[in-house]
Amino acid sequence: MTAFDEMSAAPAGNGVRPPYQAYKRWLDAVPADLLARRRLEADLLFRRLGITFAVYGEGGDTERLIPFDMVPRILAAKEWRRLRRGLKQRVRALNAFLHDVYHEQAILKSGTIPADLILRNTQYTAAMRGIAVAGDIYTHIAGIDVVRTAEDQFYVLEDNCRTPSGVSYMLENREAMMRLFPDLFVAVRVAPVGHYPDALLQTLRENAPAGCPGEPTVALLTPGVYNSAYFEHVFLAEQMGIELVEGSDLVVKDDVVYMRMVGGLKRVDVIYRRLDDAFLDPYAFRKDSMIGVPGLFGAYKAGNVTLANAVGTGVADDKSIYPYVPDMIRFYLGEEPLLANVPTYVLRRQEDLEYTLDHLDELVVKEVHGSGGYGMLVGPKATKEEIAAFRGRIMADPAAYIAQPTLALSTCPTFVGEGIAPRHVDLRPFVLCGRAMRVVPGGLTRVALREGSLVVNSSQGGGTKDTWVLEDDAAQDIAAGEDD
Amino acid sequence: MLSRAADNLYWMTRYVERAEAMARILDVAQRMSLQRNAGLAGKSDEWEAALIIAGCDKAFAIRRGRVTRRAVIDFLAFAPDNPSSINACLRAARENARAMRAQITTETWESINAAWLELQGLTLAKVDADGPQAFFDWVCERSHLFRGVAEGTMPRGDAYNFMRLGTLLERADSTARILDVKYHILLPSLGEVGGAIDYYQWGALLRSVSALRIYRQIYRDAILPRRVAELLVLRADFPRSLHACFEGIFSILQRLRGHYRRDYPSVRLAEGMLMKLRYGDIEAIFDVGLHEFLTAAIDGNIELGAAIARDFMQPA
Numbered sequence: 113m114t115a116f117d118e119m120s121a122a123p124a125g126n127g128v129r130p131p132y133q134a135y136k137r138w139l140d141a142v143p144a145d146l147l148a149r150r151r152l153e154a155d156l157l158f159r160r161l162g163i164t165f166a167v168y169g170e171g172g173d174t175e176r177l178i179p180f181d182m183v184p185r186i187l188a189a190k191e192w193r194r195l196r197r198g199l200k201q202r203v204r205a206l207n208a209f210l211h212d213v214y215h216e217q218a219i220l221k222s223g224t225i226p227a228d229l230i231l232r233n234t235q236y237t238a239a240m241r242g243i244a245v246a247g248d249i250y251t252h253i254a255g256i257d258v259v260r261t262a263e264d265q266f267y268v269l270e271d272n273c274r275t276p277s278g279v280s281y282m283l284e285n286r287e288a289m290m291r292l293f294p295d296l297f298v299a300v301r302v303a304p305v306g307h308y309p310d311a312l313l314q315t316l317r318e319n320a321p322a323g324c325p326g327e328p329t330v331a332l333l334t335p336g337v338y339n340s341a342y343f344e345h346v347f348l349a350e351q352m353g354i355e356l357v358e359g360s361d362l363v364v365k366d367d368v369v370y371m372r373m374v375g376g377l378k379r380v381d382v383i384y385r386r387l388d389d390a391f392l393d394p395y396a397f398r399k400d401s402m403i404g405v406p407g408l409f410g411a412y413k414a415g416n417v418t419l420a421n422a423v424g425t426g427v428a429d430d431k432s433i434y435p436y437v438p439d440m441i442r443f444y445l446g447e448e449p450l451l452a453n454v455p456t457y458v459l460r461r462q463e464d465l466e467y468t469l470d471h472l473d474e475l476v477v478k479e480v481h482g483s484g485g486y487g488m489l490v491g492p493k494a495t496k497e498e499i500a501a502f503r504g505r506i507m508a509d510p511a512a513y514i515a516q517p518t519l520a521l522s523t524c525p526t527f528v529g530e531g532i533a534p535r536h537v538d539l540r541p542f543v544l545c546g547r548a549m550r551v552v553p554g555g556l557t558r559v560a561l562r563e564g565s566l567v568v569n570s571s572q573g574g575g576t577k578d579t580w581v582l583e584d585d586a587a588q589d590i591a592a593g594e595d596d
Numbered sequence: 597m598l599s600r601a602a603d604n605l606y607w608m609t610r611y612v613e614r615a616e617a618m619a620r621i622l623d624v625a626q627r628m629s630l631q632r633n634a635g636l637a638g639k640s641d642e643w644e645a646a647l648i649i650a651g652c653d654k655a656f657a658i659r660r661g662r663v664t665r666r667a668v669i670d671f672l673a674f675a676p677d678n679p680s681s682i683n684a685c686l687r688a689a690r691e692n693a694r695a696m697r698a699q700i701t702t703e704t705w706e707s708i709n710a711a712w713l714e715l716q717g718l719t720l721a722k723v724d725a726d727g728p729q730a731f732f733d734w735v736c737e738r739s740h741l742f743r744g745v746a747e748g749t750m751p752r753g754d755a756y757n758f759m760r761l762g763t764l765l766e767r768a769d770s771t772a773r774i775l776d777v778k779y780h781i782l783l784p785s786l787g788e789v790g791g792a793i794d795y796y797q798w799g800a801l802l803r804s805v806s807a808l809r810i811y812r813q814i815y816r817d818a819i820l821p822r823r824v825a826e827l828l829v830l831r832a833d834f835p836r837s838l839h840a841c842f843e844g845i846f847s848i849l850q851r852l853r854g855h856y857r858r859d860y861p862s863v864r865l866a867e868g869m870l871m872k873l874r875y876g877d878i879e880a881i882f883d884v885g886l887h888e889f890l891t892a893a894i895d896g897n898i899e900l901g902a903a904i905a906r907d908f909m910q911p912a
Contacts, residue, residue, distance in 0.1 A: 337695055346698045356698060361598050372599040374754055374908040375856040 115520040116262050117534050118185065124263070131188040131582055134300045139183075147182075150292050151527060154182055157288055179575035180285060182292065183525045185537055185557040189584035192303075195258065195266060195541065196551045198451030201441060203254045203543045206273060206428045208444035210250035213427060214240045224443050225436045226460075230427060234481060237389065237424030239396060243413055245422050246319050247547070252420040253312070253384075254543045255279075255556075258451070260522040267454045267519065269538065271437065273429040274421060275386050278556040279542050280344040283308060283351075285578040286554070301583040303553035303590045308542070309351035311550045312384075318546030319418045320381045328381035331355045331371060333362070335387050335403050345386050359387075364407030367414040382418045383408075389423050431514060432458075432480035454519060460511035468515040469506070472499045475515040477506065492518055521566055524577065526559055536560045538568050539579065553581035553590045597754035601699050603909040604692040605755055609746075609762035611689035612708070612739050615682045617770035618672050619735035621646050624804035626728055628797065629665060643668040649777040652680055669728060670720050682735055686712050701749040704742070711738040757848050761904065764848075768841035769897045771805060775828050776890040779821065798824055805836045825886055826878040829893075838893060839873040845900075846870045852908070862903035869896050 114123045119132045128136045158180050187195070212219050213230050214237075220227040230236055255276025257269040286305050290297055313330065320328035334345040336358050349356035355371060362380065363370050370377035385392065391401040396409035411417045427433065435456040438449040457464035457475070468475060472491050479487030489502040506513050523534035541555035557577040558568035568574040583590055625646040643663050647653040650672055659677060660667050675681045679688075690712040693705055723731040743763065750756040778801045798819040802808040807827060814831070815823050832839045849863040881889045 350698050355598055357598065358600070361600050372910070374597050374599055374602045374758070374852070376858070 115534070115536065116260065116265075116522040118260070118522050118524045118537070119534075121263065122534075131186040131191070131580075135184065135186060135296070138296055138299055151182060154180060154288060154292055157291065178281070179561060180288060181526050181535075181559055181561075181575050181577045182289070183527060183532065184289065184578045184580045185524050185539070185559075186580045186582065189303075189582050189586075189590060192553055192581040192590065194450070196553075198266070198268075198449070199256050199258075199541055199543050199551055200549045201445065201447060201450050202256060202268065202271070202437065203251065203545060203549065205437065205441040205444050206254065206271060207248070207250050207545060209440045210273075210422070210425055210428050211248045212444070214424065215242065219440065219443050222443065224439050225433075229432060229436075229460075233427050233430060233432065235424070235426030235430050237427070239409070240422075240424040244415060246321050246415075246418045249319060249545050250422040251425050251428065252315060252319055252422075252545050254545070255540045256543060258539045258541065259454075259519060260539075261520055262522075266451055268437070268451050269454060270431075271429040271434065272540075273425040275388070276540070276542065277341045277344055277386075278540055279308060280347045281576045282542075282552075282554055282556050282579065283347075285576055289578045300580070303581045303583050305552050305554040308552045309348060311544055311552060312348070313352040313354070315544040315546035315550060316382045316384055316418075316420055318548075319420060321415050321418055323415070324381045329371075329379060330382040330384065331357045331362075331380050333357050333359070333383050333385040333387055333405075335391065339386070341386065348384075354384075359401075359403045359405045362405040362408070364405060364411050367407070367411045367416050369405070369408060369411045369417045380417060382420060384420050389426065392419070392423065430480065431478055432511075435514060454516050457515040459506060459513045459515065464515070465506075465510050468513075469503060472503060474517065476518055477502060477513055477515045480512055480514055490518070518566070521560075524557075524559065526561065526575075526577075528561065528563070533563070535563070536566050536568065537577065554579040597699070597758075599909045601696055602754060602758040603905070604696045605699060606758045606762040606904075606909070608689050608692035608696065608708070609743075609759045610766040611685040611692065612742050613763050613766035613770070614680065615685035615689070616736050616739035617766070617774075618650060618680065618682045618685065619732040619739075620770075620804045621649050621774070622669060622672055623729065623732040623736075624800045625668070626732070627803065628800050645777065646672065649774055650680060651773065652678060666720065666724070669723070673723070673731070674718075674720055683715060686715055696755075699755045700746070703745045703749045707738075707742045707745045711742065714738075754852075757852060758908075761845060761848055764841045764844045765897060765901055765904075767836055768838050768845070769894065771828055771836050771838060771841070772890050772893045772897070774801065774804060775825060776887060776894070779825070779886055779890075795819055802827075807834060807836065810834055822878055822882060825881070829881065829889075830873060830876055830878060832874070839870075839876075842866065842870040842873050849904075860903075860907040862900060862907045865896075865900050865903050869893075869900065 116122075116124070119128060119136065120126055121129050209219065217227070217230075219225050220230060251273040253276060255272040255278065257272065258266055259269050260266050282305055316330045317328045330352070331354055332345055332349040332352070334342060334356055336342070339345070345356060355361075357371055357380075361372055362383075363372060363377065365377075369380045369383070371380050387403065390398045391404045393404050393406060393409040394401045395406050397404070408417070408419075409423070412419055412423065435453065435458050438453055441447055441449045457468050459465045459468055468477065472489070473494070475489075475491045477489040477491070489498065491499065494502070521536040521538060524537045525532045526535040528535065537557050537559045539555050539557050541551055544550040544552075557579040559575050559577055560566060560568045561575045581590060625642040628642040641663065643665055644653070646668055647656050647663065652672060655678060656663070656668070656671050659675075660671055671678050671681065673682045676683060678684060686708075690708050693700060693708045697705055718731070746756070746759055750759070778797070795818070798821065799808060802811050802819065802824060805828065811819065811824065811827055814827065817823070827834050827837065829838050831837050832843060834840060846863075846866045849860065849866050853860055853863045
């Protein structure tokens, strides 16, 4: 399977695609030993940043030092505008869906999505039924994973509507690139991403409860130092200039949330929580949660505090719901989806089940509630025995599975060993929803460093790249990310 | 600032100061043990005294038993099962710093982290081989460096204030303890004051709080217990004296009171203690009894620490 290359457009072409031309000219002119030197510098830089950050996780440096690749992943302004429109449309629909399933349930009544798929979903949080949230926004920060297979073919691989992480890499990678190659940024007009923390803070403030008087107080709630994303929590809280709180720093009195400060209790209006629903409040959810805030959900229900993201958003990004997102877009917005889903076989449907069982050796089969690659069959890489075993599991409970063709993810030139070679990439842009929707031009590009590998996860040899969105002459809108 | 952050920073500096105090206690014991050969042996064993000053004598008796030089150095410097050992203090300081990484400057974090990492490469055998004094000096230097880095890089806000409070409270506590124990345990009797043993022991005590030269500069006279007590308790210009510590503590608390516009019990408590030191008189203190005075000061410190915690670190 030959993949589309983001720089050369191979296999279709063999030139240099326009967004990469300025970079390629620079790359061809730059002496090889300078690149080698910069690679060493980059290592040192990240080790230093890494050490600064890695001290949090008990796992130490290794956990944090996700390899950074110096070749940027570049998108033209017009590609980005197209992506951005699609992302906003998708997240608008996901928010409408979340509001609907916790209120009127029109989409279920219309039969567009089977009611039992939602109501019996473990991610459906009955406690959220009928609860009003500020601005009817549920997923304030969404990370949408996008892959590309051809010049004009982008697919959404996955929606992340709960507590998507990785944005700190987007910011740090840019910092590193600007430090390593200042001349490149003179030669190429790259849209800035450094204002993401400001955009995030503004978004969070815009989502303050309706009755909030004056400037809303925002805090970031972290599970604590042992969480693997703790460095990102520290980083974002610092960049936004807000308090980084743990559960024990918050106290709820008469359905109002306060932080324990040295000057006394201070009311909190918006909580950017990086804590899973189950641990938020031992009174409402898991009783054994030591990291939550007793009474928090009560304050939330009373409308005295905004949680970002809202409780119960997992029902929108569940794998079993994913195949229906295009239908959601049509149902709520009356529009055709601008970004396609990966074609997905829903095995609760008889015809999809039959097709899948006939083509197991070509397909990727995923368990709908599984995550992180558990309960997954990668047909082309599986042995006959594995396929046979998986067939048994599917037949026992077809509704628990979906299947997708294996996609030829696009590749991007990447430093490997002694030279530069194509490696597969994906992209996670972050969509912010307040009174306006904002998408900072860029995102997290993950790259599978092993030759031929399609797995970009950092636990499996994945690295990251800086993501460039080029500015064109009509670029005003790009940095603002607020048009359309 | 979050109360938890204030609490962590306050304890971070307390632990660093405590590690330094441990090193000073061990240093003086080591010096005194070397002077025995000169025929100046005191009636009390200096290693026993080190344990008492450190407040670790009971724990040592239970966990180790026989008092030997090596066992005491090990217990006070390295023992992971002694929460007051230099090792345990630096670990606790680093843990607090790590949790508060966002509140302190990179330089401050690196200073404590480097000290901790370096300590992990040391063992009693290595320290003994290089001469333990070098190790005690190293601990004190690291503590000075840590404070200096914080002083030179931290913005003057809540974080800095609570760090200073921790340092000063711990220092006041350690000075009071050193003086109290020396005076009542080490000294043979007041009648022998002025003798050779006395000279070396008081000299060692002054040295242990970096005060020997200061004493000489100020008094230009023989080392007399009352003057030592005066220097360590009442002199505002000696930075480890109770008076100097309380001037600092009170001024920080006053600043916090001004900033938050609240009436804090801890501020009044500190003020009362400061007044006794500011207007105190060494003769009057000796009339009542130095031990009684120091015991009251140590209890007062504990009470003040609890009041600060109630006022700032555990607001209802």
